Amino acid sequence: MTAKIQLIGVKKRFGSKVVLDGVDLTIEKQSSLVIIGGSGTGKSVTIKSILGILRPDEGTILVDGEDITHINGAARDRVMKKFGMLFQGAALFDSLAVWENVAFGLIQGRGMARAKARDIAIQKLATVGLTEDVAFLSPSELSGGMQKRVGLARAIAADPEIIFFDEPTTGLDPIMADIINDLIISTVRDVGATALSITHDMVSARKISDRIAMLYGGKIIWAGPTGEIDHSGNPYVEQFIHGRAEGPIKMAVKA
Amino acid sequence: MNPFASIGRAVLTVLAHIGRLALFTARALAGIVSPPIYTRLILSQMIRIGYFSLPVVGLTAFFTGGVLALQIYLGGNRFGAEAIVPQVVVLAVTRELGPVIAGLMIAGRVGAAIAAEIGTMKVTEQIDALTTLATNPIKYLVVPRIVAAVISMPILTAIGDSIGVMGGYAVSVYSLNFTGYTYLKNTMDFAHQDDITSGLIKAAVFGFIVALMGCYNGFNSKGGAQGVGNATTNAVVSSSILILAADYVLTALLFHK
Numbered sequence: 001m002t003a004k005i006q007l008i009g010v011k012k013r014f015g016s017k018v019v020l021d022g023v024d025l026t027i028e029k030q031s032s033l034v035i036i037g038g039s040g041t042g043k044s045v046t047i048k049s050i051l052g053i054l055r056p057d058e059g060t061i062l063v064d065g066e067d068i069t070h071i072n073g074a075a076r077d078r079v080m081k082k083f084g085m086l087f088q089g090a091a092l093f094d095s096l097a098v099w100e101n102v103a104f105g106l107i108q109g110r111g112m113a114r115a116k117a118r119d120i121a122i123q124k125l126a127t128v129g130l131t132e133d134v135a136f137l138s139p140s141e142l143s144g145g146m147q148k149r150v151g152l153a154r155a156i157a158a159d160p161e162i163i164f165f166d167e168p169t170t171g172l173d174p175i176m177a178d179i180i181n182d183l184i185i186s187t188v189r190d191v192g193a194t195a196l197s198i199t200h201d202m203v204s205a206r207k208i209s210d211r212i213a214m215l216y217g218g219k220i221i222w223a224g225p226t227g228e229i230d231h232s233g234n235p236y237v238e239q240f241i242h243g244r245a246e247g248p249i250k251m252a253v254k255a
Numbered sequence: 256m257n258p259f260a261s262i263g264r265a266v267l268t269v270l271a272h273i274g275r276l277a278l279f280t281a282r283a284l285a286g287i288v289s290p291p292i293y294t295r296l297i298l299s300q301m302i303r304i305g306y307f308s309l310p311v312v313g314l315t316a317f318f319t320g321g322v323l324a325l326q327i328y329l330g331g332n333r334f335g336a337e338a339i340v341p342q343v344v345v346l347a348v349t350r351e352l353g354p355v356i357a358g359l360m361i362a363g364r365v366g367a368a369i370a371a372e373i374g375t376m377k378v379t380e381q382i383d384a385l386t387t388l389a390t391n392p393i394k395y396l397v398v399p400r401i402v403a404a405v406i407s408m409p410i411l412t413a414i415g416d417s418i419g420v421m422g423g424y425a426v427s428v429y430s431l432n433f434t435g436y437t438y439l440k441n442t443m444d445f446a447h448q449d450d451i452t453s454g455l456i457k458a459a460v461f462g463f464i465v466a467l468m469g470c471y472n473g474f475n476s477k478g479g480a481q482g483v484g485n486a487t488t489n490a491v492v493s494s495s496i497l498i499l500a501a502d503y504v505l506t507a508l509l510f511h512k
Binding site: 048051052053077080081083084085087088089091092093094095104105108109110154155158164 | 376380387
């Protein structure tokens, strides 16, 4: 069986700063992988490379066995329809109402009629626990937690095969974070999607993942089932999951 | 410090900017001619760019026409040529001041707004979000603004031209003792179709410049609030300079005999 997403030797640098230095990663169909790692270790760059927002300097990215590293235009649009993404800051379009945000991919990406897309949007908002009256508000009228929910509804609106979560619980209180975690688990399971998340919140990582991979120094230094992370035997992983200042990982104070 | 290194670095930065702008322009032009075309967005941008700019363009055109009439009168007075006011006003307004003043006003009003809006979308990852929703940000954000600006600017300028002439008329008739009939007759007899058309062609080009520079600077803004502020400043400054430079080139081309 071909993996849903496969990264082979992906490298990316900005000027003289090497961010990804040969990332190899495999995500099986309908599994949930979480990439952990400190700030500035290239977690976002990894996701943006898969999405084609950034182009890797070297290496190959396969989705369903298809090489998407260098595709453009219509071919890129076709592949993008497999993806949904929840952004760290929700990244809702503030010029559009909540329902238009959720329905955006359906209307613009797939040319669905607005009335039908609105019904689906309201239904998806219900999935993430938001009522119909929220649909007609502007995103700026919502709290951070509600914006995250709307972002989640937008990510799943077109029933994507692959969903990315960028720091889904960052900036939320612990209770709201847990609600978002539960929503991620249930929505991913209901849609039958493959999930890739990046986070440094270990509580969230343990809860939403089947497998965990740790990114450090531009490489995946450990990957395994979630249950085994406490017995990784890897000093870098040990230091990270226990949040110790002392250890082999030296945090760069300057970016 | 090696002085050659810093000179080289500055040259490379400038070249990189020019290259990036050229690529961006090419992508925008390719977006204009290939489907999908977002007609709804073009219309809503035309309202924002064109319709809502009417007051500021109208006011500046009126005062420009008025002060022009006064200056020509006072200048012409030195060699007994006061009567030439209507002819010079209509020529200056339709050929030069109408499109240039409208262009500069639009650069300040619309170019800044475009850069700030797109820059904010960039730093809050809304542009990345568009990509993940299978929507090309160039086609969704840049093309409608450019098309709307290119269509709106000649219309705005045509209105501004008329108001500018009326400004000259108002000053001449109410303060310089011209008769209204003579003023308008001289204006109509003297103005050629070419004067007006050349001004409207300039206006369309200025509209393109303003929208393009607004979008380009917005798309390339980095960091947070400060980055968006820089993008806004750069959009206004660069489009104003480009408008004046393009004005010269266009004048030389359009009136090349």
